[in-house]
C-alpha cells in the first residue's frame with residue numbers, strides 16, 4: 001500500500017530518476033511507472049494515471065527536467081533528429097513547443113499552466129542548456145518541497161477555522177464531514193489539500209479523545225471529528241478508489257457513499273455533518289471554483305442544509321487572470337470513461353473480496369460496459385461552483401471568507 005504519488009530520486013542533480021504511481025490500478029495494485037520525457041509526462045497526465053491539480057503540475061515540471069537531462073546526454077542526442085542541438089536557440093524553440101504540448105494534457109487545472117509559465121520564463125532567461133537544466137532542477141525541488149509544506153499549513157488552517165467556528169456556535173460534540181474526489185497524498189506531494197484538512201481535524205480529534213475510557217470520551221467539551229463521508233465520485237471513482245484508500249490507510253473512520261445519496265445521508269447521519277471540504281483545479285479572481293464534477297451540486301445541498309462548504313487549495317491553484325467562472329475551460333473526457341468502469345477483477349470466493357490473480361500472481365485489471373455502446377453521453381471532468389455557494393477558501397496563507405457584500409477579496413493570493 002503506497003500513498004506516494006511521485007518518487008523523485010535527486011541525489012545526483014545531473015542524473016535524476018522519476019517514477020509515478022499508476023492511479024488507474026489503485027486500490028488493488030500499487031505499480032510505479034518511470035518517466036523519461038515530456039511525452040511520458042503528457043501520457044500519464046492525459047490518461048489520468050497521475051491526476052490531481054498539484055500532482056499534475058509536479059509531474060509536468062519533472063518531465064521537462066528529465067527531457068532536458070536527456071538532451072545533455074550525447075548518446076541520446078546522437079540518436080534523435082527532433083532537437084537541433086548545434087546551438088541553444090533551436091533547442092529553446094523546440095522546448096517552447098514542447099511546453100505548449102504538455103499544457104494541453106489537462107486544460108482545466110491551473111497548477112500545470114502556472115508551473116509551465118514559470119518554466120517558460122526560466123527558459124527565456126537562460127543562455128544555455130546546462131543552466132536551464134540546473135534551474136529547472138532547482139525549480140522542481142522547490143515545487144515539490146513547498147507543496148508538501150503548504151499542505152500541512154493548509155490542513156491546520158482549515159481545521160482550526162472550522163473548530164473555532166463550531167465553538168462560536170456553541171457546538172461541542174462529535175461531527176462528520178463530506179468530501180468529493182481525491183485531494184490527498186495521491187493528488188499532491190503529500191498530506192493533501194481538502195483531505196489534508198481532514199487529516200488535521202483527525203489529529204485534533206485523537207488528541208481530544210481519552211482512549212482509556214470506553215466508549216471513548218472527549219477529554220473536554222469541544223467539537224471533534226468522528227467520521228468522514230467520501231463521495232465515490234463517478235465516473236473515474238476518485239473517492240471510492242483513492243480517497244477511501246487513503247482514509248483506510250490512515251485509519252480515519254469513514255463511510256463511502258454514492259454521489260446520489262448525499263441529501264439522504266445528511267438527513268439521516270447519526271453524527272451531524274457540519275462541513276464539506278473539496279479541492280480545486282482552478283480558482284478565479286472572484287472565487288468561482290472549478291473542481292471535480294459533482295462539486296457544484298454538493299455545494300447547493302450544503303447550502304440547503306446549512307453545512308459549511310470549503311474549497312481547499314494552495315496559491316498555485318489560483319488563476320489571477322480570469323475574472324469569473326464563465327471564463328474557465330471545462331475539460332470533457334472521452335465517452336468510454338463513462339460507459340466503461342475500469343477496476344480490478346474480483347474473485348468473490350465465499351464472500352471475501354479478493355483480487356483474481358493472473359499467471360504472474362498479479363491482480364487483473366478489467367473493464368466492464370455499463371451503457372449501450374452507441375449511447376450519447378456527456379462527460380465533463382469538472383464543474384464550476386459559484387462563489388456564492390462557497391463559505392471559505394482555505395489556503396496556506398489562511399482562510400479567505402466573503403465580505404458583507406458577499407464577495408471574496410483574493411488579491412493577497414495573486
Ligand SMILES: CSC[C@H]1O[C@H](OP(=O)(O)O)[C@H](O)[C@@H]1O
Pocket residue numbers: 051052053054180181182183184187188193194238278279280281291292293381
Ligand atoms: C488537490 S487535487 C484537486 C482536484 O483534482 C482532481 O481532479 P482529477 O482527479 O480529475 O485530476 C479533483 O478535481 C480534485 O478536487
